[in-house]
Every structure is written in structure tokens, then in C-alpha cells.
Amino acid sequence: MIKVRLYAIVKNGNKGYTIRVKSKWISEVLYMSRMFGTDGVRGIANTELTADLAYALGRAGAFVLTEGTHKPKILVAKDTRISGDMLEAALVAGILSVGAEAVILGVVPTPAVAHLTREYNADAGVMISASHNPVEYNGIKFFDGRGYKLSDELEDQIQAVIESNFEGVPSPVGGDVGRSYTEETALREYIDYAMGTIKTDLKGLRVALDCANGAAYKAAVKAFRALGARVYVINDNPDGNNINENCGSTHMEELMDYVVRKNCDIGFAFDGDADRCLAVDEKGNMINGDFLLTICAKALKEAGKLNDDTLVVTVMSNLGLDIATKREGINLVKTKVGDRYVLEEMLNENYILGGEQSGHIIFLDHNTTGDGLVTALQVAAILKESGKTFSELAGVMKELPQVLVNAKVPNEKKNIYLEDAEIIEAINAVEAKLNGVGRVLIRPSGTEPLVRVMLEGENQEEINEMANSLVDLILSKI
Numbered sequence: 001m002i003k004v005r006l007y008a009i010v011k012n013g014n015k016g017y018t019i020r021v022k023s024k025w026i027s028e029v030l031y032m033s034r035m036f037g038t039d040g041v042r043g044i045a046n047t048e049l050t051a052d053l054a055y056a057l058g059r060a061g062a063f064v065l066t067e068g069t070h071k072p073k074i075l076v077a078k079d080t081r082i083s084g085d086m087l088e089a090a091l092v093a094g095i096l097s098v099g100a101e102a103v104i105l106g107v108v109p110t111p112a113v114a115h116l117t118r119e120y121n122a123d124a125g126v127m128i129s130a131s132h133n134p135v136e137y138n139g140i141k142f143f144d145g146r147g148y149k150l151s152d153e154l155e156d157q158i159q160a161v162i163e164s165n166f167e168g169v170p171s172p173v174g175g176d177v178g179r180s181y182t183e184e185t186a187l188r189e190y191i192d193y194a195m196g197t198i199k200t201d202l203k204g205l206r207v208a209l210d211c212a213n214g215a216a217y218k219a220a221v222k223a224f225r226a227l228g229a230r231v232y233v234i235n236d237n238p239d240g241n242n243i244n245e246n247c248g249s250t251h252m253e254e255l256m257d258y259v260v261r262k263n264c265d266i267g268f269a270f271d272g273d274a275d276r277c278l279a280v281d282e283k284g285n286m287i288n289g290d291f292l293l294t295i296c297a298k299a300l301k302e303a304g305k306l307n308d309d310t311l312v313v314t315v316m317s318n319l320g321l322d323i324a325t326k327r328e329g330i331n332l333v334k335t336k337v338g339d340r341y342v343l344e345e346m347l348n349e350n351y352i353l354g355g356e357q358s359g360h361i362i363f364l365d366h367n368t369t370g371d372g373l374v375t376a377l378q379v380a381a382i383l384k385e386s387g388k389t390f391s392e393l394a395g396v397m398k399e400l401p402q403v404l405v406n407a408k409v410p411n412e413k414k415n416i417y418l419e420d421a422e423i424i425e426a427i428n429a430v431e432a433k434l435n436g437v438g439r440v441l442i443r444p445s446g447t448e449p450l451v452r453v454m455l456e457g458e459n460q461e462e463i464n465e466m467a468n469s470l471v472d473l474i475l476s477k478i
Helices: 002-011 023-028 051-066 084-097 110-119 152-163 185-197 219-226 253-261 289-302 319-327 339-349 370-388 392-393 421-434 462-474
Strands: 041-044 073-078 101-107 124-128 137-144 180-182 206-210 230-234 266-270 277-279 309-313 332-335 353-355 361-363 402-408 437-445 450-456
Touching: 023 124, 041 361, 051 084, 051 124, 051 137, 051 152, 073 110, 084 101, 084 124, 084 137, 084 180, 101 110, 101 152, 101 185, 110 137, 124 152, 124 253, 137 152, 137 309, 137 462, 180 230, 185 219, 185 402, 206 219, 206 253, 219 230, 219 370, 253 266, 266 289, 266 339, 266 370, 277 289, 277 392, 289 309, 289 319, 289 353, 289 370, 289 392, 309 339, 309 437, 319 332, 332 339, 339 353, 370 392, 402 462, 421 437, 421 462, 437 462, 450 462
Parallel strands: 073 101, 073 124, 101 180, 206 230, 206 266, 309 332, 309 353
Antiparallel strands: 041 137, 124 137, 266 277, 353 361, 402 450, 437 450
């Protein structure tokens, strides 16, 4: 039984190694792939992310995150994808098997788990979601008792427990086995909290919402309506299979058209688990996370609430954001890609606002992770109080042309762009051609077998050609 479970864990993302798993053989393994990516454990549900693996993660995670706690309490939530029921059942079984208590929240946004873990004084929280990925994928991500995503060290501890065949992990019996119960008020409590992050109503605003048939489908609609906005909604009918399907923050076209047709002042699109959001102005233009961050940073600075007048972003942010923040007297700190690294920098230096171009935005005064609903409410409140149109607000920043092209490569070859001499030479040649008015950024995906090639420059056609040429060269080496 354990053989199958552990084989699946090791094989995920690492086709080059086969491991027959008995504890005594583990020491013979020369290399072990890391289970956790940039946002938890993720894979195709029921083949890569199996019920066995979910059980193992529940058991190991509960042990590592609650060790020494009397009758620990762990929150469990999910998005709307069909595999969530299967993985939830297995995950909860693993949690209960070590004597912990599982509090089932049902379908709620990821940031609700972060918030409610603190609110309920729980020892940990777990979200079952693959975020913006298609329905066949799912994922499991943990939060500690303070509502923060786990450090690499804690994730590695969980993996180590599984790889040790759960050595030292208790298997209580009788009345010491854990129990589960459903918390019916979880969604309502999260909505109330999110609404409480703004100090104005939204009466008079016409707001369009694209809920991605995901975890925001109730929370976002109820919050905006309760605050008095006139709400128009699309993609709020999840059936288990339609999450992120040509909708939400990764497919903005429908919302862009819908905002104009319904004569809305603003539109918001969420991803599957609602930890990110993007926007649309009244003219139907997409407004990405860079613009939203600049708008929010400017408003907070003017209100005297932006600590050290500093905004934290990643290296993927557009150079236009650099220009805009400099003009507004806002300091910029850049991290590597991933909201966890943005958060790490914010915590280290006591900054309160940071995020990514993708719409992961952290308001640290309110939550410990990206929160799509809080972001949408903050932006809507700024819009209401400004008396301007949203396109006028977004005019604070001008975006430089940018292109992002993905090269599909095996996980074990994700670093080829750092190792192959011809690829390195080609990258240097492109950078020289851009001559300081653009940049090349290449990075491996933390969740998929991809290398992302991003270029910025003054000429869209030119950078498109350069990016595709680099991708072709990378693919020729696979």
C-alpha cells in the first residue's frame, strides 16, 4: 500500500527516476524530487495528485503543523472543481488519522482559509485548489496557524515524514481518533470581514463580476450587493467542470465585452480560488495587477498609510510601473516571482502592500495572502471616492509593450537556459539589441513543465520576434 503511495509522490514531475519504496531503501536514492512547487502540491487529479497522496499529505501535514498540540484543529476548504470532493475526503481522513480535528469549510476562496485560520484560532488550514489551472488539475496548499503559507523548510518536513513511511507519527485508536465537522457560517464570516476592509459604501457604482465558475461565485456577488453596488454577474454557475473555462482572470475577453454592453463603471475577474483579481475599465480595457498595485499604492500614500512609501512587486512587473511609482514618489522593492516571496519581503521590512502583475495582491493590514475580493473592494472604494472614471485612475501608469511566450520543457530540463552556451549567447544578443530600453526575463514555472520567456521593449513586433526566436532555440535543445 505504501509502495504505491510513495511511488506516486516521487514520480510526480520527475520521470527520470523510479523509486521502489520501502523505508530501508530510501537511503539508496541519490536524488529525490521536491513535492511542493511555488504554491503547494499540484498535479492532474487522480493520476498525479491521487487520493493516496492527499491522505499522506493530510496525515503528514497534521503531524508536522500541530506536533505537541492537544487535539489540534485544522481547517479544510476547496474550490468548485469536481475532484475536490475526492481529495477532501482523503485529506480529511489523513488529518483524523493522527487524532486532529478537521473543520470543513466547503467552497470558499483561498484567502478565506488564511483569514479564518486566525479567526478560529486553528492550528493550520488547507486549501484544495489548482487556482487558475484547468479542471483536470488540483492542488493542496497549507497555511500555518497564523494564516501564512508554509516556508520551504516546513514543506520539506512534511515531505520527509512521508518519505520516512510516517516514522514516529502516531496512529491513535478509540476515542483518540480525530473527528470532523462542517462550519456552516464560514463563508458569511469571510464576506463580513472582506466588506469591513473598506470604509465607504459602493452605492451608485455599476460593477461587473466574472467569478470564473470558481470559489468567488457566492462571496464576491454577496459582498458587492451588500455594499450597495449595482452588480452584473457572469460565470457564477459552477458545475464541477467549468472552473476557469474561457472565463475569469486568465480569459478576460468576455468580461471586457460585458462591461461595455452593460455600461458598467468597472469590472473584476477572479481566478478559480479567488486569491487574485484583475479589472476592466469602463471602456473595456483590461487593467492588470501592475496598474491595480500602482492605483492602490498612490491612494494609500496620499492617505499617509503606505509604510515607508514602499510597494513590493516581482521582477515580472512591467517597467511602466517603475516609471509611474518613481513619478509618484513611491519606493519599489522587487522580489523573485511568487507571492510567497513578495510576502516574505513585506514581513521582513514591515511593508503593507505588495503583489504581482497576475493580480495576486496582498494588503497585509487585512490578510496574510493574496485576496481577490479584498483587492476588488479596495479598488472599487478608491474609484467611488475619487469621483473619476476608472480609465482616468488607471492613467497613472503607461505600460511598455511586453510579450510572454511559454516553452514546454520537461521538469528536469527547466534550467537549460542557464546551462547551454548557445542559448546564453542568444539571450545576451537580445539584451544588447534592446540597449537599455527593455529587458529579457526567463524563468521556469514553479507549477507546470514550462519555461517562460518574457521580453519588454518599445517595439511590440520586434520583441514578439525575439521572444519566439528564443523559445524556438530552447525547444530545439530538448
